[in-house]
Amino acid sequence: MLDNPLPKVGVSACLLGQPVRYDGGHKRDTFIMGPLSEHLEFISICPETGIGLGVPRPTIRLMGNIEHPRLVGTADTSMDVTDKMEAYAEQQSRQLNNLCGYILKKDSPSCGMERVKVFNASGKNPARKGSGIFARILMQNNPLLPVEEEGRLNDVVLRENFINRIYVLQRWHRLLWNGINAASLIEFHTVHKYLVMAHSQASYQRLGRLLSDLSHRDLELLSQDYIAELMHTLKRRVTRQRHVNVLQHIMGYLKKSIDSDDKAELSGAIASYRRGETPLIVPITLLRHYFRRHHDAYMERQIYLWPHPDKLGLRNSI
Ligand code: SF4
Incomplete structure (x- = not known):
């Protein structure tokens, strides 16, 4: 585990410039890919491609109960990948117990750490009170793990x-x-x-x-x-x-x-x-x-x- 002196840090793959977003794009982050990349070993994870969703793919979002929302297709709510995502998050977050930190993509229904939109059962009135399904299980299973979103890392403190x-x-x-x-x-x-x-x-x-x-x-x-x-x-x-x-x-x-x-x-x-x-x-x-x-x-x-x-x-x- 400690042969490599660089701390291992999980990162949402799109922040590393990988073209894994629903539209085939990425969200390369200059701070992560700049100074941080020389001092940390990144473990790149895209939970949505990890559960077999393709690129490009239909968008998904959180819907229903704020505490336990479902992860469903935006256009087709019968596309429900909640169970798959929960199983994937359980398996990954237990395997990743040698990580020293995790940087998540904000606002994502899979990766977002907090203030992710949860739509009501009619698909309306989003409340910014959710966490991405992957992020929630990652944090629950690894309570010691330092976790942040790329947006919050703009705050120098x-x-x-x-x-x-x-x-x-x-x-x-x-x-x-x-x-x-x-x-x-x-x-x-x-x-x-x-x-x-x-x-x-x-x-x-x-x-x-x-x-x-x-x-x-x-x-x-x-x-x-x-x-x-x-x-x-x-x-x-x-x-x-x-x-x-x-x-x-x-x-x-x-x-x-x-x-x-x-x-x-x-x-x-x-x-x-x-x-x-x-x-x-x-x-x-x-x-x-x-x-x-x-x-x-x-x-x-x-x-x-x-x-x-x-x-x-x-x-x-x-
Ligand atoms: S936010 Fe997470 S699930 Fe979405 S593209 Fe980035 S890594 Fe994949």
Whole structure:
């Protein structure tokens, strides 16, 4: 599973430029096919062609009960592919348990993550309250999996958050692959400290309490609770102020090693970030610079300072 160091991420095939849409077209996404493609291994899936629908094909849509809509032909509602799609989604989503993330095509009755139109029984009055059938089952069967739609990834904060979670899940898979034990679980928790604190200090404390006494505990069950809470916490949007709090905490580790000029420079960079004048990468780069000059084994392991490849440029715009 981990021979290849790139995290595996499922992607709706049309976003990768594959001509699998109902009209033979695609929806190639420039961010996915640009920077992301160099750092992730894409697993391309088109659920509609996966269940045997051709290209081109009649369009389909969600219809009926909002909670349990059917997936039927737009022009011919007797064409009902719900059961086929559910069976396909069950089979695929269980096979894909080594994925670290998934990018879905928005608005699709098969792939859409949320706000997909569900038409009433007469085929009218669409309510944007549904999820694509494939997407719903994928998310139900893989609750830890970071899932986003390509449209939401235009939001730079959500984008950075999503990529962070992909790399966290990859490290978790590696931990399980190597055989989890009390020491490795505590080390995992330790290196993620500031990343978690940026999302929620209370969650960091709850996670710490979960690991506070590992003797006589079922490590497998406990680690499931741990990763569920962690992945849930990391979904929370991080505000600029929360980043500032974490940056100041981290700066505290340098108080005995850098002089007053360097402290002023670092404080200035954090203040400038807080005012929205510079992106997060500026104070982060300064902190890394000082930790290179003044080694600190604890801080050098903190994922918060190196959460994903710099080349992605994700912290250049938040
Ligand atoms: S949205 Fe999903 S089902 Fe539709 S063409 Fe793209 S990959 Fe296929």
